[in-house]
Amino acid sequence: MRITNAETLTSHGNRRARKMAVDILEAGLQAADPCENTKRIIRLEGSRLFVGSAKSKPSGDPGPDQEVFDLEQIRGIYVFGAGKGVQYAAKALEDICGDLISGGHVIDKKGTEIILDRIEVTLGGHPLPDQDCLLGCRRILELTQKLSKDDLVFTLAANGISSLLTLPAAGISLEDVRRLTHIMQLQKGAPTADLNAIRNHVDQLKGGRFSRYLQPAKTVHLLVEHRKNYNDLLYKNLWLHTLPDFTTFADALEVVEKWQVRKLLPPAVIRHLEEGRPEQETLKAAEFKKMGARIFSLMPGRNVLLESARRAAEKLGLNSLVLAENLQAEASQAGFVIGEIANTIAEEGGLIPKPCALFTAGELLTTLGEETGVGGRNQEYAAAAALKIAGSTKIAVGAVDSDGTDGPGAILQDGTRFCLAGGVVDGQTWPRSQKLGVDLKEAIKRHNTSYALLKLGSGVEATPNISLDDLGVVVILD
Numbered sequence: 001m002r003i004t005n006a007e008t009l010t011s012h013g014n015r016r017a018r019k020m021a022v023d024i025l026e027a028g029l030q031a032a033d034p035c036e037n038t039k040r041i042i043r044l045e046g047s048r049l050f051v052g053s054a055k056s057k058p059s060g061d062p063g064p065d066q067e068v069f070d071l072e073q074i075r076g077i078y079v080f081g082a083g084k085g086v087q088y089a090a091k092a093l094e095d096i097c098g099d100l101i102s103g104g105h106v107i108d109k110k111g112t113e114i115i116l117d118r119i120e121v122t123l124g125g126h127p128l129p130d131q132d133c134l135l136g137c138r139r140i141l142e143l144t145q146k147l148s149k150d151d152l153v154f155t156l157a158a159n160g161i162s163s164l165l166t167l168p169a170a171g172i173s174l175e176d177v178r179r180l181t182h183i184m185q186l187q188k189g190a191p192t193a194d195l196n197a198i199r200n201h202v203d204q205l206k207g208g209r210f211s212r213y214l215q216p217a218k219t220v221h222l223l224v225e226h227r228k229n230y231n232d233l234l235y236k237n238l239w240l241h242t243l244p245d246f247t248t249f250a251d252a253l254e255v256v257e258k259w260q261v262r263k264l265l266p267p268a269v270i271r272h273l274e275e276g277r278p279e280q281e282t283l284k285a286a287e288f289k290k291m292g293a294r295i296f297s298l299m300p301g302r303n304v305l306l307e308s309a310r311r312a313a314e315k316l317g318l319n320s321l322v323l324a325e326n327l328q329a330e331a332s333q334a335g336f337v338i339g340e341i342a343n344t345i346a347e348e349g350g351l352i353p354k355p356c357a358l359f360t361a362g363e364l365l366t367t368l369g370e371e372t373g374v375g376g377r378n379q380e381y382a383a384a385a386a387l388k389i390a391g392s393t394k395i396a397v398g399a400v401d402s403d404g405t406d407g408p409g410a411i412l413q414d415g416t417r418f419c420l421a422g423g424v425v426d427g428q429t430w431p432r433s434q435k436l437g438v439d440l441k442e443a444i445k446r447h448n449t450s451y452a453l454l455k456l457g458s459g460v461e462a463t464p465n466i467s468l469d470d471l472g473v474v475v476i477l478d
Helices: 015-031 033-039 088-098 131-145 174-187 192-202 229-236 250-257 268-274 285-290 306-316 332-350 379-389 429-435 440-445 449-455
Strands: 042-045 047-053 067-070 074-082 101-109 118-125 151-157 218-224 294-299 319-327 357-363 395-401 421-425 469-476
Touching: 015 421, 015 469, 033 042, 033 088, 033 294, 033 395, 033 449, 042 088, 047 250, 047 319, 074 088, 074 118, 074 131, 074 469, 088 101, 088 151, 088 218, 101 151, 101 319, 118 131, 174 268, 192 250, 192 268, 229 285, 306 319, 306 357, 319 332, 332 357, 332 379, 332 395, 332 469, 379 395, 379 421, 379 429, 379 440, 379 449, 379 469, 429 440, 440 449
Parallel strands: 074 101, 074 151, 101 118, 151 218, 218 294, 319 357
Antiparallel strands: 042 047, 047 067, 357 469, 395 421, 395 469
């Protein structure tokens, strides 16, 4: 089981609806496992290593469906990467290749257990990078200096890489990057695309620069996500930092003006962007193509979480409806809206026959402003929905981040560290919060929903894994 406190989550309130929500979320989380998918597209037969398949190759890629490497001609195999839960993909490579792996280094999120034996691991800060992120990047650069044309390199890129893979450009400090990230993403609520247009241009590894350090080794870029269009990966990418970046210094400055943050961002960041030296520009598609690297995806579908969760709902006898496959909205506002939709269907019908399950997937946003509460997108989504469905005897709402951790987490008074994956609520959650003295409205306002849901027995605790998407489900009984 990925959800480790299912008994607590289903011990109160509308137990039947909550149990269904938990089971559906569990099915989605189970699908977020890159290990088996990695083993489907990479296999070792004697002295030959087969990599790739027609289903894992980006559509439109002119290369063959599969690469075959003669290991008698390979000096060493190395693995490098970063992202939340990246170790779970790297572990599959260790299982497949065994002692053929000569080394490597990956950067995972703090709080994750180290599970690798042959590949080194650094645990770094997310969503704000910390000193350990820098140490991990420097170790990667140190190891890449040993590479030759006779080596084979696998890279792994997963969600969270933009924070964990941080090595500021000359003249820019770690604190400058932390302030940039806090202002743009947490204070202003800017989407990752806008933040990365800037962040890619104040770093030594982001924006595809990572790949330059891997030359002249044979390179296979493994993407811990669904298969995408080849041209999009080369000409529209700005977060898979092993691949080309399409933005420029000029684009970064346009984002600064768009969000009116010139006076808020560190002077060193603005100065670096305005200088915009050509030799410091990010990797572009033309240069990448000359490297001869291959790209394969580890996830078979666009949204394996959503597909698996829908199947689970239908097995429970629920009609299913996807409301949004790529939901990008403020988490609390999305929760309020989903709660209202659920109320309408529960009381008046329409859209889909009851009993039913409504689904959302994507990446929610939480704009903190000056608040410093402990929460996460999915916790806030669930808490907000709880206010709207208060008193209902038919509805339960659940939401999780696939990597098993949402938000920075915190330390309890007894010294225990906790980091929720999301929340499960029902019509009794608001009355329960009043009875237990938990101010749910204030928690949402202060972005302090993790503590609130933990006290209410409504915070989802889950084992870590790879980060793919947020998954939301609304169960409506007849």
